[in-house]
Amino acid sequence: MLKKVSTIPHQGTPEQAQRLAEVIAKYKHDKSNLMAVMQEAQAIYDYLPIEVQTEIARGMDVPLEKVYGVATFYAQFSLTPKGETHISVCLGTACYVKGSGDIYDRLQEELGIGGDECTPDRKFSLTACRCIGACGLAPVLTVNDEVYGRLTADDVPGIIAKYN
Amino acid sequence: MEMLNVKVNGIAVSVPKGATILEAARKAGVEIPTLCFMKEKNEIGACRICVVEATGARGLVTACVYPVTEGMEIQTNTPKVRAARKTTLELILSTHDQNCLSCVRSTNCELQKLCLEYGVDSKAYAGFKPTYELDYSVPHLVRDNNKCILCRRCVAACNEQYVSVIGANNRGIDTCIGHPFDMPLGDTSCISCGQCTVVCPTGALVEHDDTDKVWAALADPTKHVVVETAPAVRATLGECFGMPIGTNVEGKMVAALRRLGFDFVFDTNTAADFTIVEEATELLNRVKNGGKLPLITSCSPGWIKFCEYYYPEYIDHLSSCKSPQQMGGALIKTYWAEKMGYKPEDVFVVSIMPCTAKKFEIERDDECAAGAGNPDVDVVLTTRELSRMINRAGIQFTSLPDEDFDPALGVDTGAAVIFGATGGVMEAALRTANDVLTGKDNENLVFEEVRGTAGIKEATYTIAGLPVKVAVASGISNAKVIMDKIASGEADWTFVEIMACPGGCVNGGGQPIQPQYVRDTVDLKAERAKALYSQDEAMTLRKSHKNPIVAEVYKDFFGGDWGCHKAHEILHTSYVKRDKFHH
Incomplete structure (x- = not known):
């Protein structure tokens, strides 16, 4: 899948930078540790913006293109930040036939962002996911760790309002 | 050195242990087409144009990376092999712009040569065809991914030159050869050596024409x-x-x-x-x-x-x-x-x-x-x-x-x-x-x-x-x-x-x-x-x-x-x- 690259300016804290430096120091003796570093970096920052990938490339002494190639190949890596509230809509088969596509569209419309994007104020982010194993509740979405089921598109503004 | 005896299209040839089918065929004077292969530089078996039949192998195997075994009999020109290669070429063409008439590599293009040899139907697979903007950001070359066949030869050349500013991004149908964060080449630490343009089999990477x-x-x-x-x-x-x-x-x-x-x-x-x-x-x-x-x-x-x-x-x-x-x-x-x-x-x-x-x-x-x-x-x-x-x-x-x-x-x-x-x-x-x-x-x-x-x-x-x-x-x-x-x-x-x-x-x-x-x-x-x-x-x-x-x-x-x-x-x-x- 083509990955979206966030246009929201990266805001890292000195504490995060310190943690990333420690991760790189731990792994830099072997370049084949690149994926482990990227996974831990994503755990620190929630996503891998160019600034973080550049630090990884510099620290691990690997080309930036190599880091980016890995980041865009594996679904586990994200190039967009997560918002305070992260909404994930199930587009698995059961949810999809029950209309989760409409819910996903409506969320994009209400939030003013596309899929795999974050609002500029970093309050909301939106992704689609595959089956989360709650087909009995289809169509479902999750907001952070909460699950909402048996939804229609008209439920969307209410859910957003709860977190705004 | 342990030598292995094999036959390529019936021609007996002896090659060192560890040799590939392609090496054996070259020694026997039999040409097997390749697209992604670069000896010692890009041996990845990705394009599958070099497939052959070989005894002891299940299905067709990629000659460029498949090691021979003692007594192996290899057939490089069977109906099955020709059909597979033709299909591979037609699939490559399904995402290729096919603008040969205005391409500087026309008549000197490895893809074009093979398409002619195998008599392909250039419109066989009319599926999703991604389009890419051309990269004119540097004075020395132009990248046109609409002609790219994802062989990764440029990537190997750039790796050999250490700088590695070219690589494969994304995956599946979205895979494209490009640069970090899809920035133009001019924003990378490319050293302009042009080795990528020399190894590109098609017109995806060509020198900037100043004639x-x-x-x-x-x-x-x-x-x-x-x-x-x-x-x-x-x-x-x-x-x-x-x-x-x-x-x-x-x-x-x-x-x-x-x-x-x-x-x-x-x-x-x-x-x-x-x-x-x-x-x-x-x-x-x-x-x-x-x-x-x-x-x-x-x-x-x-x-x-x-x-x-x-x-x-x-x-x-x-x-x-x-x-x-x-x-x-x-x-x-x-x-x-x-x-x-x-x-x-x-x-x-x-x-x-x-x-x-x-x-x-x-x-x-x-x-x-x-x-x-x-x-x-x-x-x-x-x-x-x-x-x-x-x-x-x-x-x-x-x-x-x-x-x-x-x-x-x-x-x-x-x-x-x-x-x-x-x-x-x-x-x-x-x-x-x-x-x-x-x-x-x-x-x-x-x-x-x-x-x-x-x-x-x-x-x-x-x-x-x-x-x-x-x-x-x-x-x-x-x-x-x-x-x-x-x-x-x-x-x-x-x-x-x-x-x-x-x-x-x-x-x-x-x-x-x-x-x-x-x-x-x-x-x-x-x-x-x-x-x-x-x-x-x-x-x-x-x-x-x-x-x-x-x-x-x-x-x-x-x-x-x-x-x-x-x-x-x-x-x-x-x-x-x-x-x-x-x-």
Whole structure:
């Protein structure tokens, strides 16, 4: 899948930078540790913006293109930040036939962002996911760790309002 | 060595254990098509055009990576194999723009050749076809991913050159060859070497075509249009016209340039002789005055850009000498223009180069000897672009007579000729240093240890009783080995020659395209270099400082010895520190 690259300016804290430096120091003796570093970096920052990938490339002494190639190949890596509230809509088969596509569209419309994007104020982010194993509740979405089921598109503004 | 006996299409052949089916087939004289394969560089079995049937294997196997076993019988031309290859080609075409009529690689395209051979239906699979914008962000090449077949040969070439600014991004149908964060190539630490353009099987990566600028200058009656040609071009240009690899076509090249309409045809070799005397002087000064050593050559703009990006703290090791191309342009627009009574701004200098990085070099700062805004060289054409101009002009290259360069800046020496091969600049410098330090006209001209296509060569010579340790590297991965030794302090060389392209300029990024099976089976670097070394051997003048033009220019124009103030003003430049992660 083509990955979206966030246009929201990266805001890292000195504490995060310190943690990333420690991760790189731990792994830099072997370049084949690149994926482990990227996974831990994503755990620190929630996503891998160019600034973080550049630090990884510099620290691990690997080309930036190599880091980016890995980041865009594996679904586990994200190039967009997560918002305070992260909404994930199930587009698995059961949810999809029950209309989760409409819910996903409506969320994009209400939030003013596309899929795999974050609002500029970093309050909301939106992704689609595959089956989360709650087909009995289809169509479902999750907001952070909460699950909402048996939804229609008209439920969307209410859910957003709860977190705004 | 354990040998295995196999049969390829019934032909018995014996190959070492570990050999692939492709190697066995090549030994048996059977050609198996490849697209992604590059011997020892890109052995990834990705494109699947090389599939064959082999006993003991399930289904079709990729010949380029599949090892043979004892008694294996291989069939390379069965209905099943032909059908699979045809389908593979049709699938490749389903995401290819198929604009062969306007593609510079048409008739010299590995994909096109195979499509014709296999009789494909070019519209067999009309599915999703991604479209990509062309990348024009650099002066030396254009990327058109609409023609890319994802073979990753450019990626392998870029890895071999260490910089790795090209890679595969995304996955599945979205996979494309590109740069980090899809930034344009111009925002990366690309060193402009152009090795990717030489290995691309299609027109996805081509040199930036500047021939229109040259046609326009040639048609402009107010311009004195002058051309200079690099040493390595005469050793390869013939390949564009079907001549054997390693044919020296100097005389025909000069004739073709005159017929194209250039007012004067000069030789960059003459400038190379100036490079040697200036660089030798710089070296002797550094040795005498405790300057930064080793001194490293600066003829290769790809190497210079690499040093600026990756070893910025070591740029003071670089010779401040301009490259021969730039010295040539500088001399044309100062010394020669003055001699002719021409205004420098009315002189248009075109250089013919084996190199794509030269297109970048002419845009550098501090390369305008005739005054700000008037570059030493106006346009660089690669060997390939020159061949296109010759064809368009209707010149029958192979039947041209041999002609000589215009003498004003067209007298050269054997020392300059060998600049085009790795070790050539070193040997030329040693010939001059040997004479200068001993005060004699030495008969020893051959420095065998610095010849040959090895990536790194080292030697110690005793000159006038002094030990001189030298190193020669070609290819950026080898340059990096040299630089790491300098950085760690373990290097004790006095003088180092570095060329960005493996084998030096004869294998430059602007040189004629040879299909990969030729690159896999012929040592292009060695064969092309032979043309230069045999020209050197046949010459009377073989030392740069014996070039009469060098003596004349220092006496009449620079008004001083080698390294004098005016020579320094015109023939030297400066470098900048770059950040490889600056975006």
